[in-house]
Amino acid sequence: xxxxNPIQISPxxxxxxxxxxxxxxxxxxxxxxxAKGRDVINLGQGNPDRPTPPHIVAALQExxxxxxxxxxxxxxxxxxxxxxxxxxxxxxxxxxxxxxxEVAILFGGKTGLIEISQCLLNPGDVCLVPDPGYPDxxxxxxLAGGRMEYMPLTADNRFLPDxxxxxxxxxxxxxxxxxxxxxxxTGAVADADFYSRTVEFSARHGIVVASDFAYGALGFDGAxxxxxxxxxxxxxxxxxxxxxxxxxxMAGWRVGFALGNPEIIxxxxxxxxxxxxxxxxxxxxxxxxALTGPQACVAELTSVYESRRNALFGALAGIGWQADKxxxxxxxxxxxxxxxxxxxxxxxxxxRADVVVAPGIGFGEFxxxxxxxxxxxxxxxxxxxxxxxxxxxxxx
Ligand code: PLP
Numbered sequence: 001x002x003x004x005n006p007i008q009i010s011p012x013x014x015x016x017x018x019x020x021x022x023x024x025x026x027x028x029x030x031x032x033x034x035a036k037g038r039d040v041i042n043l044g045q046g047n048p049d050r051p052t053p054p055h056i057v058a059a060l061q062e063x064x065x066x067x068x069x070x071x072x073x074x075x076x077x078x079x080x081x082x083x084x085x086x087x088x089x090x091x092x093x094x095x096x097x098x099x100x101x102e103v104a105i106l107f108g109g110k111t112g113l114i115e116i117s118q119c120l121l122n123p124g125d126v127c128l129v130p131d132p133g134y135p136d137x138x139x140x141x142x143l144a145g146g147r148m149e150y151m152p153l154t155a156d157n158r159f160l161p162d163x164x165x166x167x168x169x170x171x172x173x174x175x176x177x178x179x180x181x182x183x184x185x186t187g188a189v190a191d192a193d194f195y196s197r198t199v200e201f202s203a204r205h206g207i208v209v210a211s212d213f214a215y216g217a218l219g220f221d222g223a224x225x226x227x228x229x230x231x232x233x234x235x236x237x238x239x240x241x242x243x244x245x246x247x248x249x250m251a252g253w254r255v256g257f258a259l260g261n262p263e264i265i266x267x268x269x270x271x272x273x274x275x276x277x278x279x280x281x282x283x284x285x286x287x288x289x290a291l292t293g294p295q296a297c298v299a300e301l302t303s304v305y306e307s308r309r310n311a312l313f314g315a316l317a318g319i320g321w322q323a324d325k326x327x328x329x330x331x332x333x334x335x336x337x338x339x340x341x342x343x344x345x346x347x348x349x350x351x352r353a354d355v356v357v358a359p360g361i362g363f364g365e366f367x368x369x370x371x372x373x374x375x376x377x378x379x380x381x382x383x384x385x386x387x388x389x390x391x392x393x394x395x396x
Pocket of ligand 1: 046107108109110111134180184212214242243244245251254255256
């Protein structure tokens, strides 16, 4: 029977304002290729491939039996989880936070990245976003009816925004800005000097800083990424988003935090009081076990990604594809050979080498001329992917 709606469904304007999901097309092309029976190597997404460490899974198994957790959790989450993230920040970064007022528990970092724009932006308000950058920043700004001003990230400036290049009117109008180091998609890392300049710029123009520290645990060559909150004055101007997704391979568990300025944290908490009850208590118990338990798994994971990075760059050198190694995250940002757009090049790699990469244009205009590869397959598969690409004869 044909279905006809008895009423007309007309979406709110804000739905039309949502940016197109660029990577959805990529996923369906990759699936179509795999459905033909091809051996597709998918390096296009950012989904950690390794399992959650067993002691964290065991903590969930045990906690699942606790009837307390079968009931609604406290609206703003269990205090033990807030204390656990505070302890981790103290140990890892020497940052002191008040678990009561400077922590909000999130359903993954993504949720907070969307919420902050809704908490701070009125329609027409300006938000500074990195270009290239993680597309969820755009989604939050679009839902709030805000306007984006892009801060180009270029190789010449080590993929850091150049605050002197932000037009003064945009800086004065901006209410919020996003920064993200270790960076998705470029793999760049930030130093203390950059964060000091960020605090100074934000204080001068009255802009709230949202530091996305999703890849905070993943720094290479012995350099541990620093937290924005380590910067003097950071807590007065902004917050940091942290997530367990990458640090403990817990992407499916959906646990993240907003940390820092109490006024901003209270806005996020207030908004969340209306959207949700907090996460399942068992997940909160397991998240606390991750944060307070042995951290050797984190060091081990970092060295796995570092070895993969080195293997991939060895293969790249072998085929004459020149690029800079990432200092952190699990992404490699590789220049596209002349004569191709990033989307054309990604299509060629999929069609002719069965390798999925993310075209840089999906992260913004300044992402054109690059593709992003995730270090999310074993070394041998990464090497095979690059060797297949080498076989196309597009380099050197
Ligand atoms: N920020 C960046 C830059 C990311 O790449 C991701 C995930 O891919 C996130 C935030 C959000 O992660 P989650 O929602 O799993 O915490």
